[in-house]
Amino acid sequence: MQLLTKAPRGTQDILPKDSYKWQFIENIMLNQAELFGFSEIRTPVFEHTELFSRSVGEDTDVVQKEMYTFNDKGGRSITLRPEGTAGAVRAMLEHGLYNESLPVKMSYITLCYRYEKPQSGRWREFTQFGVEMFGASSAAADAEVICLAKTLFDRLGLSNISLEINSIGCPKCRAKYYEALKKYFEGYKSELCETCLSRLDRNPMRILDCKSLICSKIAENAPAVLDFICADCKEHFEKLKEYLDAVSIEYTVNPKIVRGLDYYTRTVFEFVSKDKNTLGLVCGGGGRYDGLVEELGGKPTPALGFGLGIGRILLAMESQGIEIPKTNVCDVYIASIGDAASLFAFNLTRLLRESSFIAEYDTIGRGLKAQMKYADKIGAKFTLVLGDDEIASKKAKIKNMKTGDLLEINLDKNFLTEFFKIHAEAENEKIFKNFSQK
RNA sequence: GUGGGUAUAGCUUAGUUGGUUAAAGCGCCAGUUUGUGGCACUGGAGACCGUGGGUUCGAAUCCCAUUAUCCACCCCA
Numbered sequence: 001m002q003l004l005t006k007a008p009r010g011t012q013d014i015l016p017k018d019s020y021k022w023q024f025i026e027n028i029m030l031n032q033a034e035l036f037g038f039s040e041i042r043t044p045v046f047e048h049t050e051l052f053s054r055s056v057g058e059d060t061d062v063v064q065k066e067m068y069t070f071n072d073k074g075g076r077s078i079t080l081r082p083e084g085t086a087g088a089v090r091a092m093l094e095h096g097l098y099n100e101s102l103p104v105k106m107s108y109i110t111l112c113y114r115y116e117k118p119q120s121g122r123w124r125e126f127t128q129f130g131v132e133m134f135g136a137s138s139a140a141a142d143a144e145v146i147c148l149a150k151t152l153f154d155r156l157g158l159s160n161i162s163l164e165i166n167s168i169g170c171p172k173c174r175a176k177y178y179e180a181l182k183k184y185f186e187g188y189k190s191e192l193c194e195t196c197l198s199r200l201d202r203n204p205m206r207i208l209d210c211k212s213l214i215c216s217k218i219a220e221n222a223p224a225v226l227d228f229i230c231a232d233c234k235e236h237f238e239k240l241k242e243y244l245d246a247v248s249i250e251y252t253v254n255p256k257i258v259r260g261l262d263y264y265t266r267t268v269f270e271f272v273s274k275d276k277n278t279l280g281l282v283c284g285g286g287g288r289y290d291g292l293v294e295e296l297g298g299k300p301t302p303a304l305g306f307g308l309g310i311g312r313i314l315l316a317m318e319s320q321g322i323e324i325p326k327t328n329v330c331d332v333y334i335a336s337i338g339d340a341a342s343l344f345a346f347n348l349t350r351l352l353r354e355s356s357f358i359a360e361y362d363t364i365g366r367g368l369k370a371q372m373k374y375a376d377k378i379g380a381k382f383t384l385v386l387g388d389d390e391i392a393s394k395k396a397k398i399k400n401m402k403t404g405d406l407l408e409i410n411l412d413k414n415f416l417t418e419f420f421k422i423h424a425e426a427e428n429e430k431i432f433k434n435f436s437q438k
Numbered sequence: 439g440u441g442g443g444u445a446u447a448g449c450u451u452a453g454u455u456g457g458u459u460a461a462a463g464c465g466c467c468a469g470u471u472u473g474u475g476g477c478a479c480u481g482g483a484g485a486c487c488g489u490g491g492g493u494u495c496g497a498a499u500c501c502c503a504u505u506a507u508c509c510a511c512c513c514c515a
Contacts, residue, residue, distance in 0.1 A: 006506075061513060065439085083515080112515075117439080119509060128515060282515060309515030337473065368473055376475040385474060399474065406474085 010116070010124025012311065021324045022127075025310055025317075026109050028155050029129045033107035036148045038131050041106040043087035045113075049077040055086040055292055057262025059203045066114040080113035084130040085263070085289070085305055092134060093298045102135030109310070121281050121312045130286075130307035134293065137302035139236050142267045142288060143243030145306050149271060149284055150249055156313065157322045160274040161283055164254040165244075166226070167237040168205075170265050171291060173230035178204050180223045188218045208258050226255045233266055240267060263289040267304070277319035284308030331423060332398075333375035334361040337368055337387040345386050348415070355416060357423070376401060381426065382419075384409070400426060 053063050068080040097104045112128045181204040208219045268287035286306030293301035334345040345361035352359035362371050375383045383399045390396040394411045409418050
């Protein structure tokens with residue numbers, strides 16, 4: 001296929017027939033966040049490159065090789081956001097939101113960009129839902145964010161998603177950990193790859209997830225974080241577990257979680273799919289990043305957050321056979337025969353739409369039979385047929401497409417009231433049927 | 439970044455050891471006489487067989503390259 005008619009690699013078109021699924025998920029996300037007191041924030045798709053290299057971390061894969069970076073016409077280095085947190089923190093600082101009552105709680109749904117090799121559940125452009133919380137240092141806040149994520153999965157009907165938590169300590173205890181790591185890796189100085197050698201001084205923890213076979217083998221026996229965290233961090237971690245236990249949220253402690261972004265401190269967590277089709281899929285992740293606000297020039301402010309990829313959620317839902325209800329079903333299709341009827345039909349649809357009914361009429365000049373077929377195909381609940389006779393007599397037949405029943409309806413000022421009634425009766429029937437089945 | 443698979447109508451695929459105008463199902467459009475969909479029947483449109491080279495009298499089929507795509511590893515959402 002030609003380049004012209006081909007979407008760029010790793011991007012995804014969401015077609016009209018599928019968009020309701022995304023809307024369904026996104027509505028639940030934002031609504032659930034609202035129930036927890038998080039309000040939506042919208043920030044730009046692109047930011048100054050510096051923001052991401054400072055927050056995400058110079059030594060991360062994301063910054064080193066996955067960012068879409070370019071110079072704009074004013075010579076500024078600009079980057080399409082690879083994740084949502086940095087922009088949220090920047091906006092929080094820029095608008096002084098920390099001056100309002102704490103905690104500051106925000107949610108967002110944004111497109112993110114990473115130049116990676118695409119595969120199942122991984123795109124170069126992807127939609128991320130996330131929440132961020134500023135000014136809360138207690139483990140209760142960690143529990144709150146984890147609980148929010150957990151209830152999202154529940155509301156979407158997802159099962160087989162397990163929560164894994166870990167603590168990677170604060171800067172104080174991490175210094176000790178770094179020292180131990182350095183000591184350990186220095187023994188293998190001659191074997192480590194070039195990038196890891198440069199990481200050795202700045203961020204030895206990154207060596208733990210180096211891709212090189214040699215480095216990863218060496219890393220296998222490296223000291224573990226949990227053995228080095230300080231008393232405060234340990235207490236925080238224990239408190240978090242207590243909170244999770246209190247609401248019966250199940251979790252496993254996984255000491256291997258070292259998140260790929262540098263800003264994390266203390267609590268880190270991931271939601272991982274245990275389903276056989278989507279096994280290992282990371283359905284969401286997050287943690288605490290108490291040092292980031294200061295790093296970006298603000299006052300020291302405890303902070304934490306969580307993010308998930310909507311595309312991955314949809315993948316998991318589809319593999320579990322979860323049906324997403326269709327919302328945009330045509331209430332009434334108005335078939336017309338002749339020019340006069342077409343004009344009349346146009347006017348009727350306008351009336352119906354003003355009363356929030358989804359109404360359509362023929363706009364490509366098809367015959368009656370073809371119009372009926374079309375009405376059937378789009379799943380119209382009712383079809384009204386208009387011709388010269390109906391216009392003259394001000395009376396028409398309206399067909400219930402499910403039952404096939406034909407009813408008479410007046411085309412005068414009573415039209416809307418009558419349609420409301422007919423429509424409501426059919427809906428009633430459906431609801432009652434569901435009700436008596438249960 | 440490393441490794442593996444695949445590329446034929448909008449979609450799912452067939453195409454036998456290379457052999458004339460490249461098939462089928464679904465979908466789309468139109469009909470099956472009068473103004474009512476679903477079912478059935480009939481017909482129609484729609485493919486430079488991913489692209490570029492090569493082998494051959496002859497290539498969708500064999501070879502090479504390239505691109506795209508999918509999957510796994512890694513990492514991540």
